[in-house]
Structure formats: C-alpha cells, structure tokens
Amino acid sequence: MMPNRIPTFxxxxxxxxxxxxLSWTAPFxxxxxxxxxxxxxxxxxGAQIITVTGQTYENGTLVVHEGRIIAVGDAADxxxxxxxxxxxxxxxxxxxxxxxSHSHIGExxxxxxxxxxxxxxxxxxxINPRSxxxxxxxxxxxxSVNVMPGSGHLISGQTVYLKLRPANRIEDMLIIVxxxxxxxxxxxxxxxxxxxxxxxxxxxxAKSAAMVRAEFIKAQEYQARIQAAGDDPGRMPAxxxxxxxxVEVLQGKRIVHNHTHRHDDVLTAIRLADEFGYRMVLHHxxxxxxxxxxxxxxGYPASIIYIxxxxxKLEAINLLPKSAPILEKxxxxxxxxxxxxxxxxxxxxxxxxxxxxEGLGRQKAxxxxxxxxxxxxxxxxxxxxxxxxxxxxxxxLSGDPFSVYTRVEQTWIEGVKVxxxxxxxxxxxxxxxxxxxxxxxxxHRHGYHHGHHHH
Amino acid sequence: MRFFLMNPFxxxxxxxxxxxxxxxxxxxxxxxxxxxxxxxxxxxxxxxxPTASTQIxxxxxxxxxxxxxxxxxxxxxxxxxxxxxxxxxxxxxxxDGYEQFAGAVVTPGLIDSRxxxxxxxxxxxxxDQDQLERSNALQPDLRAIDAYNAREELVGFLRQNGITTVHxxxxxxxxxxxxxxxxxxxxxxxxxxxxxxxxxxxxxxxxGVRNQFDTPGTRSKGIxxxxxxxxxxxxxxxxxxxxxxxxxxxxxxxxxxxxxxLEGRIFALVTAHQAHDIMSALRLQREFGxxxxxxxxxxxxxxxxxxREADVTVILHPSMVRLRGETENASLTTAxxxxxxxxxxxxxxxxxxxxxxxxxxxxxxxxxxxxxxxxMDALRALTATPAQLFGLxxxxxxxxxxxxxxxxxxxxxxxxxxxxxxxxxxxxxxSYEYD
Numbered sequence: 001m002m003p004n005r006i007p008t009f010x011x012x013x014x015x016x017x018x019x020x021x022l023s024w025t026a027p028f029x030x031x032x033x034x035x036x037x038x039x040x041x042x043x044x045x046g047a048q049i050i051t052v053t054g055q056t057y058e059n060g061t062l063v064v065h066e067g068r069i070i071a072v073g074d075a076a077d078x079x080x081x082x083x084x085x086x087x088x089x090x091x092x093x094x095x096x097x098x099x100x101s102h103s104h105i106g107e108x109x110x111x112x113x114x115x116x117x118x119x120x121x122x123x124x125x126x127i128n129p130r131s132x133x134x135x136x137x138x139x140x141x142x143x144s145v146n147v148m149p150g151s152g153h154l155i156s157g158q159t160v161y162l163k164l165r166p167a168n169r170i171e172d173m174l175i176i177v178x179x180x181x182x183x184x185x186x187x188x189x190x191x192x193x194x195x196x197x198x199x200x201x202x203x204x205x206a207k208s209a210a211m212v213r214a215e216f217i218k219a220q221e222y223q224a225r226i227q228a229a230g231d232d233p234g235r236m237p238a239x240x241x242x243x244x245x246x247v248e249v250l251q252g253k254r255i256v257h258n259h260t261h262r263h264d265d266v267l268t269a270i271r272l273a274d275e276f277g278y279r280m281v282l283h284h285x286x287x288x289x290x291x292x293x294x295x296x297x298x299g300y301p302a303s304i305i306y307i308x309x310x311x312x313k314l315e316a317i318n319l320l321p322k323s324a325p326i327l328e329k330x331x332x333x334x335x336x337x338x339x340x341x342x343x344x345x346x347x348x349x350x351x352x353x354x355x356x357x358e359g360l361g362r363q364k365a366x367x368x369x370x371x372x373x374x375x376x377x378x379x380x381x382x383x384x385x386x387x388x389x390x391x392x393x394x395x396x397l398s399g400d401p402f403s404v405y406t407r408v409e410q411t412w413i414e415g416v417k418v419x420x421x422x423x424x425x426x427x428x429x430x431x432x433x434x435x436x437x438x439x440x441x442x443x444h445r446h447g448y449h450h451g452h453h454h455h
Numbered sequence: 456m457r458f459f460l461m462n463p464f465x466x467x468x469x470x471x472x473x474x475x476x477x478x479x480x481x482x483x484x485x486x487x488x489x490x491x492x493x494x495x496x497x498x499x500x501x502x503x504x505p506t507a508s509t510q511i512x513x514x515x516x517x518x519x520x521x522x523x524x525x526x527x528x529x530x531x532x533x534x535x536x537x538x539x540x541x542x543x544x545x546x547x548x549x550x551d552g553y554e555q556f557a558g559a560v561v562t563p564g565l566i567d568s569r570x571x572x573x574x575x576x577x578x579x580x581x582x583d584q585d586q587l588e589r590s591n592a593l594q595p596d597l598r599a600i601d602a603y604n605a606r607e608e609l610v611g612f613l614r615q616n617g618i619t620t621v622h623x624x625x626x627x628x629x630x631x632x633x634x635x636x637x638x639x640x641x642x643x644x645x646x647x648x649x650x651x652x653x654x655x656x657x658x659x660x661x662x663g664v665r666n667q668f669d670t671p672g673t674r675s676k677g678i679x680x681x682x683x684x685x686x687x688x689x690x691x692x693x694x695x696x697x698x699x700x701x702x703x704x705x706x707x708x709x710x711x712x713x714x715x716x717l718e719g720r721i722f723a724l725v726t727a728h729q730a731h732d733i734m735s736a737l738r739l740q741r742e743f744g745x746x747x748x749x750x751x752x753x754x755x756x757x758x759x760x761x762x763r764e765a766d767v768t769v770i771l772h773p774s775m776v777r778l779r780g781e782t783e784n785a786s787l788t789t790a791x792x793x794x795x796x797x798x799x800x801x802x803x804x805x806x807x808x809x810x811x812x813x814x815x816x817x818x819x820x821x822x823x824x825x826x827x828x829x830x831m832d833a834l835r836a837l838t839a840t841p842a843q844l845f846g847l848x849x850x851x852x853x854x855x856x857x858x859x860x861x862x863x864x865x866x867x868x869x870x871x872x873x874x875x876x877x878x879x880x881x882x883x884x885x886s887y888e889y890d
Contacts, residue, residue, distance in 0.1 A: 308818055311578060311609065312807070314579075317577060347775065357872060403872065431788045
C-alpha cells in the first residue's frame with residue numbers, strides 16, 4: 001500500500017533523528033522528540049496579549065512550559081506556577097510568532113536546468129542552518145517559515161516548513177506536519193513567464209499546463225499500479241522519487257504552493273488543481289484583485305505579497321496594494337508572505353500594515369501573518385495563535401504591531417528566547433552591520449551555546 | 456491617455472495630471488478642439504478633475520512649514536501656483552472663492568535626492584531602460600534630459616506618494632555614467648518638468664562597475680581610469696579658459712562636462728558603499744577639489760569622523776536596501792548616526808534593477824525614523840536640506856510666501872505605515888487625490 005511506503009521510510013528517518021537528538025546536548029529537538037528545551041515554566045506578564053484566534057487581553061498573562069502554552073488569559077484569571085521564571089512585559093504587546101508562507105531564506109537551491117519538473121528535488125538538502133538570514137528573520141519576529149525553491153521551473157522542488165530554532169542541522173529545524181507521513185513541506189509549482197525558457201522548458205503557457213498535466217497523469221498511473229500491487233512486493237513498481245512526491249500531492253498529504261501572477265494564470269492554476277484534486281495555495285497572486293470572486297469560489301487560499309512599487313517585471317505591473325482588502329471583502333482565506341529577499345523578513349509586519357493603509361481590517365491583518373499562513377502549511381494546530389497546547393512561539397513587541405515605531409524586542413520559540421533586541425549582538429541582525437568585522441556566523445546565539453534560556 | 460485609464464495606480468491623479476497638470480487653463484487647449492463629442496468628453500473630465508481652481512486654501516492640524524516650529528491648526532493659501540500665505544487658522548481668514556482642502560498633516564512637497572525614474576521605467580523591458588549605457592565605462596557626455604520620460608509611470612507613482620521633486624539621471628554602474636537633472640514630478644515634457652538640467656556627474660567606485668564592463672575589472676583600475684580622465688579634463692579646462700579664442704581647444708563634450716565639475720559648476724555624485732570605497736572617494740575629492748555628494752555610503756557608520764572632516768553631504772542609501780554584496784553592512788540606524796555626527800544627509804530612492812522598480816523616499820525615511828531618527832531631521836532631509844543642496848531653496852523645501860506651491864496633505868503621521876498622502880499639489884495644482 002502506497003500510504004505505508006513513504007511513511008515507513010520516513011518514520012525510520014524520524015526515529016533516527018529522535019535517537020540522535022536524545023543523545024545530543026543541544027537545546028532544541030525535532031517535534032518528533034518528546035522532551036523540550038524549556039525545563040522550567042515561563043510566565044510573561046503585564047503585556048497586552050493578542051491571541052489572534054481568541055481574545056486580546058489588555059493586561060494578560062502567558063504561561064508556557066516544556067515548549068507549549070499552558071495558559072493564556074487575563075492576569076486575574078491565570079495562575080502562575082511557583083517555579084516560573086517571570087518575564088515582565090509591562091507596557092508591551094505579545095502576539096504569536098509570525099508565520100511566513102513563502103520565503104527564500106537559508107541559502108537553499110532547487111531544481112537545475114536539466115528539466116522543467118523536479119518533484120524529486122528537496123530544498124532540505126541544501127539549506128544552511130547557520131545562515132544569517134535566519135537570524136534576520138528572528139529579528140523580524142518570524143518563528144515558522146515555508147522555505148521554497150525558486151519559480152524558474154514548473155516544479156522546482158519540495159519545500160520545507162521550518163521552525164527557526166538555532167541549529168546546526170536542518171533536521172533540527174523541521175516542522176513535521178504529520179507524524180504518520182513524516183511530511184515536512186509542500187511542493188513548489190510555478191506558472192506564467194518565469195518557467196518559460198528554451199527546451200526542455202516550456203515556451204508557452206499552454207505548453208506549461210500540458211507538461212504539468214502529463215506529469216500528474218503519470219503520477220495517477222503510478223499510484224494505481226501501487227494500489228493494484230496490494231501487499232505483493234513483486235508487483236510493486238520501481239521506486240520513483242519524483243512520482244512518489246506527486247502521489248503525496250494527489251493524496252492531499254503534500255500541499256502545492258503555486259507561484260502565479262497574471263489573472264488568467266491564477267485561473268489556470270485553479271483549473272489544474274481542480275482536475276487532479278490536490279490541495280493548493282496560490283502564491284503572490286499579483287492580479288488577485290481582478291479575480292477575487294473566482295478565487296473565493298475556488299476555495300484555495302492565497303499567499304500574497306506587498307511590494308513598495310509596481311513594475312520591475314511585466315507580470316507584476318498590476319501589483320495593487322488594495323488587493324488585501326479586496327480579497328478580504330471577497331472572503332478569500334489569505335495571508336502575506338515576505339518572499340525574502342524580495343521583501344525583508346525584518347519588516348514583515350509592514351506588509352499587513354500597508355494592507356490596513358488600504359482598508360484591510362485589523363483582525364484580518366493579524367491573521368494574515370499568523371494563523372492564516374499556518375493553515376496554508378497544515379500547521380495551524382501547532383502555531384499561529386496563542387492557545388493552550390500550542391507551541392510556545394511568541395514575540396514581545398514594544399507597541400502596536402502595525403506601527404513603524406514598534407520594534408520586535410524578543411522572539412521566543414517553544415518556550416526559549418532565541419532573539420533579543422537588547423543584546424547588542426542580536427540587535428545588529430535587526431538594524432544591520434552584522435557582517436562587519438568578520439561577520440556574525442560564528443557569534444553568540446541565544447539558547448545555542450548555553451543549552452537553555454537561563455544565561 | 457488610454458494607458459492612464461487602464462492603470463490602477465493613478466486613477467484620479469492621472470486625470471488631473473493629463474488635463475490640467477501644467478497649470479495651463481484647460482480652456483485654451485480645448486478651444487482647439489472642434490468636435491462636439493470631444494468637448495462633451497472634456498466637460499465630463501473637467502467635472503471629474505478637481506483642479507479648476509487656482510486659488511486654494513489648505514488647512515491641517517499640523518503644518519510642517521520647515522520654517523521654524525510646526526504650526527498647530529495651520530493654513531496655507533495658494534494662488535497662481537505659488538504659496539500666498541502661511542500661518543495659524545486663527546490668524547488667517549480664508550478668502551471667498553478659495554477651494555478648500557483639509558487633512559491631518561501638511562508638509563512641503565518631498566524631494567527624492569537620487570533616483571533613476573524617467574530613465575528607468577516600470578515595465579523593466581528594453582524599451583524603457585535607459586539608465587545605463589554599456590558601450591563605454593566613461594561617459595560624462597550623456598545628459599539625463601535627453602532620456603527623461605516625463606510621463607513615465609514611475610514618476611507618477613512617486614508623485615502619488617508625495618514626491619514633487621526628483622534628482623534623477625543615469626544609474627550607478629559606470630565609472631562616469633552620465634549627467635543628472637532635477638525636475639518636478641509633474642509636467643508633460645522634460646521642459647515643463649525641469650528645474651536644473653545639469654546637476655551632477657554620476658560616478659561609481661567599487662565592484663558595481665566591473666559587473667557592467669570588461670574594463671575596469673578591478674577597483675584600482677577604475678580609479679586609475681577616472682584619474683587619467685580628470686587630469687585630461689583639468690588640462691582641457693585650462694585651455695578652454697584661454698584669452699584667445701583661437702587657442703581654445705575644439706569642443707569635447709566629455710571633457711566639457713568633467714571640466715565643469717572640476718570648476719565647481721556641477722557636483723561629482725560619487726557612489727561608494729564599502730568603507731574602502733568611501734575612503735577612495737574622499738581621496739579623489741581631496742586630489743581634484745570638486746564639489747562632492749557621497750552616494751550610497753552603506754558603511755558610512757564606520758567612518759563618521761572621516762566623512763564629517765571631508766565636509767560632504769551624504770545621499771544615503773535607501774534604508775531598506777537589500778543587504779548583499781557591497782551593501783551587506785548597510786544599517787537602519789545610519790541616518791540617525793549621521794545627524795548625531797553633524798553630517799548633512801538626504802534621502803534617495805536609488806536604483807533597483809528588479810522589484811520594487813523604484814523605492815519611495817517617504818517609506819525609506821519612515822524606517823529611519825522608526826530606528827531612531829528624529830522626525831524633524833527626517834522631514835528636513837526630505838525637504839529643506841535637498842532644496843538647499845541643489846540650489847533650489849528659493850523655490851522649494853519649505854512652505855513660505857512666494858515659494859512654489861508644492862505640498863502634501865496626509866491623513867495622519869506622514870511616517871506611519873497605516874497613514875498616507877491624500878492630496879499632492881505641484882505648482883499649486885492638485886496632481887493626485889486618493890480616492
């Protein structure tokens with residue numbers, strides 16, 4: 001049975017990770033591991049706490065332990081454990097760690113020029129966990145990120161959902177979506193002009209769609225052969241990494257992240273997803289405001305970008321800052337992404353703020369950088385809001401999230417402070433200059449050398 | 456016209472600009488229109504274009520005149536394209552017949568002190584990219600005015616964001632890439648827009664040149680080529696000053712421009728990002744004595760004493776410049792540090808090869824304010840300081856009687872993310888209105 005094939009293979013991997021992790025003294029563990037880096041409770045008090053999915057508490061208390069949220073609520077209603085480490089956040093604002101559904105931090109790559117379709121290629125195998133870009137993202141309050149290969153291919157490869165835990169090994173940063181499948185990312189697709197090149201790439205839009213359809217039909221046939229083989233290993237088709245990945249997509253276990261700009265390309269992406277029944281997130285969606293009703297009717301969520309000016313490429317000349325409120329009005333489930341380095345992770349909150357400048361509602365603005373994006377990665381049961389039982393990923397802000405005057409002061413992941421503006425070493429990742437004098441790649445890291453947050 | 460109509464970025468502003476942008480009465484032009492149909496269309500558009508009045512009163516909770524302290528409950532009266540009067544609402548009665556506009560904040564029109572808009576267009580296709588000629592690394596003879604597209608969409612985009620004046624021209628990337636100019640962001644032609652046809656020669660130090668040309672392929676070769684050309688220009692300058700016209704050399708457009716720079720008539724706009732490139736710029740300035748604007752200067756925060764002693768103005772990189780290559784050490788706190796060190800600086804949108812195709816100095820200044828720059832210092836660097844720098848302070852840079860009526864109405868704090876310009880006036884004409 002196909003459903004057992006990859007899980008078996010991956011569960012071996014996951015088990016291996018866990019064993020290595022348990023014998024390793026570094027503070028962070030993959031979600032597969034049971035222990036947490038956080039050995040005593042932490043209570044954050046005095047702040048306005050924005051839970052995003054529930055209430056906002058003007059004088060709230062947040063208690064976290066063993067990497068999870070224990071309690072969140074009004075100061076009067078939340079009991080603080082006697083052994084809790086107290087974090088006084090009086091006058092501050094606390095909200096969930098930001099979730100970015102589309103980024104290129106981490107210096108990874110993807111498929112090469114040998115083909116237009118690379119479902120077998122994993123960005124996992126190329127990311128530099130010590131990249132400065134991760135620390136800049138922490139400075140912007142990002143805690144969970146979908147890191148993707150580029151858009152120069154119809155399928156450029158598998159993406160990774162990362163928790164920005166300081167780590168040496170990429171395995172220690174993965175967010176495993178589902179323990180059974182072991183899947184930790186989506187699949188990057190692109191249409192429009194970016195993948196149009198000389199053969200073996202398509203030269204037209206129609207050819208692009210034909211090539212993607214042909215590949216998914218092959219995957220359907222492969223899936224049928226596996227199902228027909230039943231329990232008989234002798235009848236099982238030879239393993240094919242590309243088709244295995246597409247079968248995960250067909251089974252709804254792996255989400256397609258589809259780069260698309262022009263309104264007709266958006267509708268083509270919807271047409272293909274409908275034909276094969278896979279789950280999809282529309283990315284960038286420059287012309288979204290033109291087809292907002294069609295997107296809403298399709299039910300596919302959108303991951304949009306805000307850029308300071310129109311133009312720069314033909315597909316982006318209609319990038320309209322009003323897209324966000326128009327999508328909100330149409331009822332599309334959407335969020336913002338950074339597409340870092342296209343926009344800067346350090347200033348991610350600026351994107352929803354500029355949406356508000358055009359009329360986007362505050363609640364939707366909050367969701368558009370947290371829970372909405374978590375839904376697009378199947379991790380909304382773990383991150384994206386402050387609720388008991390969820391990962392203790394939160395940020396402490398100096399003021400309103402959508403003000404230019406507000407700074408991210410602290411970023412916490414799974415109950416551990418991983419970035420702090422008041423630390424001069426960390427601050428350089430927020431302000432700049434961190435590559436001067438030999439760079440920061442070997443510098444001090446919160447929670448990294450010290451084993452836990454007490455230092 | 457069709458282009459404007461179809462473009463989502465310039466709805467109201469495009470109408471106003473296309474039909475009344477010059478301040479010239481629309482009736483003069485419409486008189487030439489013979490058909491009834493056309494007159495009917497114009498009549499409709501005139502109703503839509505809110506710019507018929509030449510007498511305007513603008514009121515705001517806060518008016519940043521940039522002449523002393525901001526006015527609380529201030530009024531600006533505009534007449535025939537110029538500022539007629541500025542003061543407190545309690546002191547100025549708005550005369551009858553003045554069209555009235557109101558908002559939370561008013562500032563002078565903003566000045567972008569270094570851009571490429573008009574030469575670089577927003578489609579980013581071959582036909583609209585005239586910011587860099589790649590046939591020769593030394594081209595002081597290229598004039599921005601010969602390439603500036605006053606109707607470029609990016610120019611209109613800047614105007615919508617409150618930028619009423621732009622110093623624009625050839626991009627960094629050649630040792631000398633060409634001459635720059637200063638223009639209003641309104642006007643149908645370069646002649647209508649122009650404030651200064653020849654402002655500076657754009658010079659680039661550092662690795663930005665070797666990416667564009669085979670030679671120079673190194674920093675030191677680039678500077679050797681520049682020094683040689685400047686020495687040639689110095690000799691030429693001396694010869695062209697000769698008493699006897701017969702002894703003067705034949706005109707050489709390249710040397711003419713460099714000689715003008717050496718004689719102090721135009722600036723050397725020197726792009727240098729890394730510390731050693733900045734030091735090279737200062738060394739060249741000492742050797743040749745030209746008036747210099749230090750552009751980019753990502754690592755200026757490492758050299759505050761040296762830059763202050765050189766007495767140059769810094770046209771600081773956009774705050775949000777991407778941290779890579781020679782800009783890898785750019786800092787969001789540099790603007791505040793320059794002020795603290797007493798170094799005059801101004802903001803720029805700079806040059807982007809991809810997206811965003813232009814940056815916006817209002818947004819770049821806002822980030823600097825968010826990271827510690829004083830609000831008034833930021834406003835000065837967007838208005839009065841560049842006006843003075845470019846020798847245009849008799850017309851621009853503050854709200855004072857007799858100056859050009861370039862001003863911006865905001866619906867809140869000009870620097871806050873969630874507020875915005877609602878009205879932009881250029882030469883007393885409403886050139887953009889947010890709908």
